[in-house]
Amino acid sequence: xxxxxxxxxxxxxxxEKLDNGLQVCLLxxxxxxxxxxxxxxxxxxxxxxxxxxxxxxxxxxxxxIAHFLEHKLFEKEDRxxxxxxxxxxxxxxxFTSFTETAYLFSATSNIEKNVLTLVDFVQxxxxxxxxxxxxxxxIAQEINMYDDQPDWRLFMGTNKALFHNHPVNxxxxxxxxxxxxxxxxxxxxxxxxxxxxxxxILFVTGNFDAQEMMNLIKxxxxxxxxDKLDDIKRQFPEEPDTVKEKNLMINMPVSIPKCAVGxxxxxxQLEGEEYLKRDLFVDMVLDxxxxxxxxxxxKLYDEDLIDNSFFFESNLQTSFxxxxxxxxxxxxxxxxxxxxxxxxxxxxHEISEADFERMKKKKMGQLLRAMNSLEFIANQFATxxxxxxxxxxxxxxxxxxxxxxxxxxxxxxxxxxxxxxCTIQNQTVDK
Amino acid sequence: xxxxxxxxxxxxxxxxxxxxxxxxxxxxxxxxxAPLERGTITKRALLPYVLKQGTASFPTxxxxxxxxxxxxxxxxxxxxxxxxxxxILTFYLEVPNEKFLPGTNSLLERAIELLYExxxxxxxxxxGFPKRVFDxxxxxxxQNILSIKDDKASYANIRLMDEMCxxxxxxxxxxxxxxxxxxxxxxxxxxxxxxxHQEDEIDIYVSGDFDAEQMLNLLTSRFKRSSKKKEAPVNxxxxxxxxxSKELIEEDQMQQAKLNIGYRTNILFRDEKYxxxxxxNGMFGGFPSSKLFINVREKNSLAYYAVSRMESHKGLLFxxxxxxxxxxxxxxTIIREQLEAMxxxxxxxEELEETKLLIINQLKETLDHTQGMIEFMYxxxxxxxxxTVDELFHGIQQVTREQVIExxxxxxxxxxxxxxxxxxxxxx
Numbered sequence: 139x140x141x142x143x144x145x146x147x148x149x150x151x152x153x154e155k156l157d158n159g160l161q162v163c164l165l166x167x168x169x170x171x172x173x174x175x176x177x178x179x180x181x182x183x184x185x186x187x188x189x190x191x192x193x194x195x196x197x198x199x200x201x202x203i204a205h206f207l208e209h210k211l212f213e214k215e216d217r218x219x220x221x222x223x224x225x226x227x228x229x230x231x232x233f234t235s236f237t238e239t240a241y242l243f244s245a246t247s248n249i250e251k252n253v254l255t256l257v258d259f260v261q262x263x264x265x266x267x268x269x270x271x272x273x274x275x276x277i278a279q280e281i282n283m284y285d286d287q288p289d290w291r292l293f294m295g296t297n298k299a300l301f302h303n304h305p306v307n308x309x310x311x312x313x314x315x316x317x318x319x320x321x322x323x324x325x326x327x328x329x330x331x332x333x334x335x336x337x338x339i340l341f342v343t344g345n346f347d348a349q350e351m352m353n354l355i356k357x358x359x360x361x362x363x364x365d366k367l368d369d370i371k372r373q374f375p376e377e378p379d380t381v382k383e384k385n386l387m388i389n390m391p392v393s394i395p396k397c398a399v400g401x402x403x404x405x406x407q408l409e410g411e412e413y414l415k416r417d418l419f420v421d422m423v424l425d426x427x428x429x430x431x432x433x434x435x436x437k438l439y440d441e442d443l444i445d446n447s448f449f450f451e452s453n454l455q456t457s458f459x460x461x462x463x464x465x466x467x468x469x470x471x472x473x474x475x476x477x478x479x480x481x482x483x484x485x486x487h488e489i490s491e492a493d494f495e496r497m498k499k500k501k502m503g504q505l506l507r508a509m510n511s512l513e514f515i516a517n518q519f520a521t522x523x524x525x526x527x528x529x530x531x532x533x534x535x536x537x538x539x540x541x542x543x544x545x546x547x548x549x550x551x552x553x554x555x556x557x558x559x560c561t562i563q564n565q566t567v568d569k
Numbered sequence: 570x571x572x573x574x575x576x577x578x579x580x581x582x583x584x585x586x587x588x589x590x591x592x593x594x595x596x597x598x599x600x601x602x603a604p605l606e607r608g609t610i611t612k613r614a615l616l617p618y619v620l621k622q623g624t625a626s627f628p629t630x631x632x633x634x635x636x637x638x639x640x641x642x643x644x645x646x647x648x649x650x651x652x653x654x655x656x657i658l659t660f661y662l663e664v665p666n667e668k669f670l671p672g673t674n675s676l677l678e679r680a681i682e683l684l685y686e687x688x689x690x691x692x693x694x695x696x697g698f699p700k701r702v703f704d705x706x707x708x709x710x711x712q713n714i715l716s717i718k719d720d721k722a723s724y725a726n727i728r729l730m731d732e733m734c735x736x737x738x739x740x741x742x743x744x745x746x747x748x749x750x751x752x753x754x755x756x757x758x759x760x761x762x763x764x765x766h767q768e769d770e771i772d773i774y775v776s777g778d779f780d781a782e783q784m785l786n787l788l789t790s791r792f793k794r795s796s797k798k799k800e801a802p803v804n805x806x807x808x809x810x811x812x813x814s815k816e817l818i819e820e821d822q823m824q825q826a827k828l829n830i831g832y833r834t835n836i837l838f839r840d841e842k843y844x845x846x847x848x849x850n851g852m853f854g855g856f857p858s859s860k861l862f863i864n865v866r867e868k869n870s871l872a873y874y875a876v877s878r879m880e881s882h883k884g885l886l887f888x889x890x891x892x893x894x895x896x897x898x899x900x901x902t903i904i905r906e907q908l909e910a911m912x913x914x915x916x917x918x919e920e921l922e923e924t925k926l927l928i929i930n931q932l933k934e935t936l937d938h939t940q941g942m943i944e945f946m947y948x949x950x951x952x953x954x955x956x957t958v959d960e961l962f963h964g965i966q967q968v969t970r971e972q973v974i975e976x977x978x979x980x981x982x983x984x985x986x987x988x989x990x991x992x993x994x995x996x997x
Contacts, residue, residue, distance in 0.1 A: 431634020
């Protein structure tokens with residue numbers, strides 16, 4: 139077990155890669171009542187085409203299967219795992235993103251039992267035809283609920299405008315049609331390939347003893363056997379750097395139109411420090427220009443193009459990346475062209491030394507604040523580990539960033555052919 | 570387990586120090602509380618928008634945000650909320666603890682000075698706020714009020730409250746009213762802001778790793794008022810008698826229908842029966858193990874969500890669910906059956922004990938969060954009851970099966986509200 143102390147945040151991390159390939163990370167925080175554990179696989183909705191474990195040919199599975207699997211893993215032959223956690227006074231949950239699936243719990247008692255329950259239920263699938271059929275109704279309701287939410291439609295619409303072929307342009311939950319084609323055999327195939335310990339991380343943080351916890355987990359894992367897993371071969375369709383559709387319009391009833399400008403990040407397959415650097419720059423530059431104190435925000439505000447629903451977000455992954463900048467606006471066309479114009483102006487913009495120091499301070503403070511949250515620490519550590527980045531190295535890494543580097547990034551960041559707009563409007567208003 | 574609270578009433582303000590070693594930040598909360606009133610609510614809703622735009626020393630939003638960035642990305646939020654029949658305007662400032670930032674000093678003093686500015690020294694022009702800010706923020710609030718309708722779940726909650734509590738203070742919308750926005754001038758808003766400083770109840774909280782005595786000295790030298798004109802507002806929470814249930818169905822362009830049901834519990838935070846109500850709610854619809862989730866979602870695949878929530882300062886309970894439009898009658902029947910089951914004591918001893926542990930677990934987790942701890946302590950101020958964490962846990966542990974059944978029988982259905990797709994209900 140490796141022990142590492144990070145003085146910038148006053149935390150100690152215990153880490154070990156077990157014989158079966160599982161990475162286990164423990165961060166004790168004895169001053170808290172709560173413990174949070176997350177068991178995450180490097181597998182999300184975009185991993186649709188791959189070579190299944192033990193086979194040689196790639197297959198493509200139905201849209202929404204990773205999320206479907208997440209739902210079904212809670213159900214066992216004789217019971218629902220929610221009940222097991224409940225009996226141990228824990229709150230379980232799970233989520234599926236484009237790139238990860240995570241199972242988690244929080245509790246203030248029975249910590250060891252709950253950790254074992256988490257690991258055991260994820261490593262012991264039970265899928266039957268009957269239970270797969272029953273789940274379809276529930277997930278169809280979930281999909282319909284999201285379809286009624288204009289903000290969600292705007293988010294997915296922006297991705298649909300940006301990406302030609304990459305599955306990030308498909309809803310994480312799939313469609314009502316696609317989920318009805320899912321079978322129990324599909325679930326097992328995905329499960330055995332992507333839920334191999336080699337492809338997973340377990341992160342536990344909170345009120346417990348690290349050594350005892352590590353022993354418990356090791357003992358548990360030694361009792362189980364897994365097939366040998368070589369590198370998982372994932373396949374993604376060819377994706378041009380340019381956007382698919384410059385302007386995508388969606389008609390649905392909204393009181394005020396919604397509009398977002400998307401930036402498609404060039405596909406560079408980044409990992410490690412290269413990934414971290416670009417991710418930080420995108421994040422810090424967006425914040426600098428578009429947060430409520432930013433120059434671009436001020437312009438959009440002065441020109442009556444935004445209200446306080448204004449947002450910006452970025453999601454940089456190894457196989458894709460995008461930024462979305464949006465708002466409720468009475469004038470979507472003007473909003474879109476103004477945001478694009480401002481973005482394009484960054485080519486000739488130079489961030490000053492003083493501004494960059496302030497940007498660094500803000501980013502470091504934001505990270506410290508986020509680390510009040512056990513959920514943030516565990517989830518972020520886990521997802522960053524799949525990109526070969528250590529969460530606890532970020533603060534010292536930020537201190538080393540230079541204003542020259544950020545300006546080089548900024549001046550080559552935006553290209554017109556990588557910008558697209560999605561607008562949600564009420565058809566009846568337009569007529 | 571306990572929460573250390575050091576209280577001091579000074580300068581006509583109540584200070585609450587919550588020193589603890591759980592966090593890497595310091596959190597300040599300044600709370601202004603007044604009775605909910607239609608005549609003032611839109612002003613109170615607009616004030617957070619306007620006050621975030623600048624202060625006397627940092628007159629533009631850009632300058633204010635730069636000062637926050639200098640304080641290592643300190644976060645300011647100002648917002649209004651409704652607790653029972655009171656309205657609370659809260660200023661939150663969260664700043665990294667300088668202990669984790671070697672080489673910095675006086676971050677704390679600078680943060681307190683900024684908080685003082687935000688609360689006491691707005692950017693003033695003549696007898697009002699800057700005209701441009703007033704006009705623009707009024708327009709932004711107007712758009713926000715209009716767009717509530719786009720979030721079907723929130724909209725359904727508001728419509729249920731409108732109809733069920735019609736004529737009661739509680740039905741007043743915390744986000745204000747579009748038509749009232751044109752009913753007051755910039756100067757009148759400014760005057761109201763000044764009155765609020767004199768008349769509201771003010772509570773100031775600090776949570777984090779700090780020295781309480783030093784913090785109190787810093788705060789009391791800054792946060793002052795000469796007098797407080799009004800008496801403490803008493804909640805106008807006399808329950809409505811003889812409850813009968815009403816039904817209302819409205820249509821909108823949507824795929825999933827929202828079925829919400831309002832109940833009267835007439836049990837308040839300060840009442841002896843409150844712990845039993847918490848346990849009742851936990852078993853009925855508070856957790857994924859609850860009757861609603863198991864029966865509406867898991868057994869019948871009728872909904873993606875089906876939950877119940879309590880209003881602790883008004884004595885209400887709400888069930889909220891998202892269902893397919895054609896399943897309305899079936900879902901309503903199953904929800905009603907679950908309440909009947911609770912009334913008849915159809916739950917095991919094991920479920921009762923599990924639920925108690927879940928509630929205690931949830932409270933402990935809340936106390937690990939910096940804002941959670943502040944809101945937990947403030948609930949006691951609003952609810953007119955002081956109780957230690959240990960007493961609270963003990964109270965929940967002592968709840969008996971009979972008490973839960975008694976509370977279940979006191980819960981009266983008052984309103985069924987369905988927001989459904991156009992033509993959706995015709996399927997029945």
